[in-house]
Amino acid sequence: MEQLFKPGADAIFRLVLFIVIFSAAAALAVAAALSGSAFVTGTTIAARQPVPFSHKHHAGELGIDCRYCHTTVETEATAGLPPTYTCMTCHSQIWTGSPMLAPVRDSLARNQPLHWTRLNRLPDYVYFDHAIHIAKGIGCSSCHGQVQEMQLTYAVQSFTMGFCLDCHRAPQNNIRPQDEIFDMAWTPPADQAERGRALLAHYHIRPPAELTDCSICHR
Numbered sequence: 001m002e003q004l005f006k007p008g009a010d011a012i013f014r015l016v017l018f019i020v021i022f023s024a025a026a027a028l029a030v031a032a033a034l035s036g037s038a039f040v041t042g043t044t045i046a047a048r049q050p051v052p053f054s055h056k057h058h059a060g061e062l063g064i065d066c067r068y069c070h071t072t073v074e075t076e077a078t079a080g081l082p083p084t085y086t087c088m089t090c091h092s093q094i095w096t097g098s099p100m101l102a103p104v105r106d107s108l109a110r111n112q113p114l115h116w117t118r119l120n121r122l123p124d125y126v127y128f129d130h131a132i133h134i135a136k137g138i139g140c141s142s143c144h145g146q147v148q149e150m151q152l153t154y155a156v157q158s159f160t161m162g163f164c165l166d167c168h169r170a171p172q173n174n175i176r177p178q179d180e181i182f183d184m185a186w187t188p189p190a191d192q193a194e195r196g197r198a199l200l201a202h203y204h205i206r207p208p209a210e211l212t213d214c215s216i217c218h219r
């Protein structure tokens with residue numbers, strides 16, 4: 001009977017099979033690494049915006065208060081994004097001819113809002129409220145990082161359930177006095193353990209069992 005495969009063909013076949021399986025596994029590993037990385041989750045990557053607005057410039061260097069533009073952060077669930085006229089309070093006077101600001105002038109002239117690309121967005125089935133976090137001693141930087149240093153804004157958290165629960169289980173690690181909420185450089189002081197306990201009592205924070213109850217965030 002004629003030989004179908006030359007001697008040694010079996011070894012070659014196995015080698016080819018090995019390479020195919022190996023490269024498939026390697027491709028999967030790369031895909032898995034990418035999907036968990038900033039590339040796919042959107043963190044650390046600045047979004048395309050109608051105007052290259054800089055927090056570094058406005059909040060960091062000029063020192064404009066966060067609440068000047070995010071007006072409802074202390075009172076409502078959402079922080080709010082500034083309408084065009086907030087920009088124009090300054091930019092109708094300064095940098096009036098800047099080509100970078102043309103979309104802002106256009107927005108005012110045509111009475112059409114600027115469409116900022118949202119960076120942080122929870123799924124609809126998760127309830128979040130800025131006002132209570134601010135009122136109970138949680139500062140912006142605990143969730144948004146060093147915004148005052150961002151030339152173009154990016155998200156530092158992908159806001160997984162684990163991220164929210166880590167703090168709801170032990171808020172004493174990140175809780176601050178009211179006058180430090182907008183201190184973007186805040187880090188827990190050496191005696192945070194002691195201060196944290198006092199602040200839990202001061203703000204009447206509910207115990208972890210209640211704060212990790214599913215119905216707190218899924219209503």
Ligand code: HEC
Nearest residue numbers: 053058059064065066069116117118119120140144147153
């Ligand atoms: C002069 C106005 C202005 C000031 C002051 C300002 N912001 Fe903003 N902020 C904006 C604008 C405009 C956007 C939307 C464009 C962008 O993402 O850069 C934005 C976006 C953001 C976002 C991302 C929102 C999202 O999910 O899309 C965060 C977080 C934020 N600001 C936090 C802060 C913090 C914290 C401060 C104070 C340190 C601050 N901002 C001060 C105007 C301002």
Ligand code: HEC
Nearest residue numbers: 051052053064082086087089090094095098099100101104
């Ligand atoms: C309180 C005043 C103030 C407000 C409000 C303000 N800006 Fe500015 N902005 C400035 C100043 C001052 C500069 C220029 C500073 C410099 O370059 O030295 C500037 C610069 C800029 C530049 C860079 C312009 C260029 O050609 O280099 C952009 C873009 C810009 N602002 C966008 C915005 C947007 C968008 C808003 C509203 C969300 C806004 N600004 C609100 C004061 C303000």
Ligand code: HEC
Nearest residue numbers: 066070073078079080081120121122128133138139140143
């Ligand atoms: C406990 C975490 C947390 C803290 C503290 C926090 N944020 Fe946020 N922020 C979020 C989450 C989560 C979202 C996305 C909310 C959504 O999709 O409903 C968000 C969204 C935003 C947005 C997008 C626009 C909007 O209307 O919500 C801005 C602007 C913002 N935050 C600014 C701030 C500022 C300024 C502070 C401090 C005064 C602050 N945040 C404190 C978690 C936080």
Ligand code: HEC
Nearest residue numbers: 127128132136138142159164167171174204205206216217
């Ligand atoms: C760094 C700490 C911290 C992080 C991170 C955090 N929280 Fe909170 N959260 C708190 C504190 C403190 C309270 C106030 C608890 C109290 O009043 O007893 C609170 C309260 C809440 C409440 C209000 C509950 C009510 O009954 O009114 C909701 C809803 C909530 N958090 C959702 C979230 C979600 C969703 C996330 C993640 C996107 C998150 N939190 C991340 C500390 C945090």
Ligand code: HEC
Nearest residue numbers: 122123126159160161164165168211212213214216217218
């Ligand atoms: C402090 C807020 C918070 C609490 C408490 C909480 N969750 Fe979540 N949950 C979230 C957030 C935020 C997400 C969205 C995660 C994302 O988009 O990656 C989420 C997502 C989910 C999802 C979607 C699947 C997934 O894992 O992404 C399920 C299911 C879920 N939660 C169930 C629960 C159950 C059951 C409990 C109670 C044991 C609970 N959650 C308590 C914040 C919370």
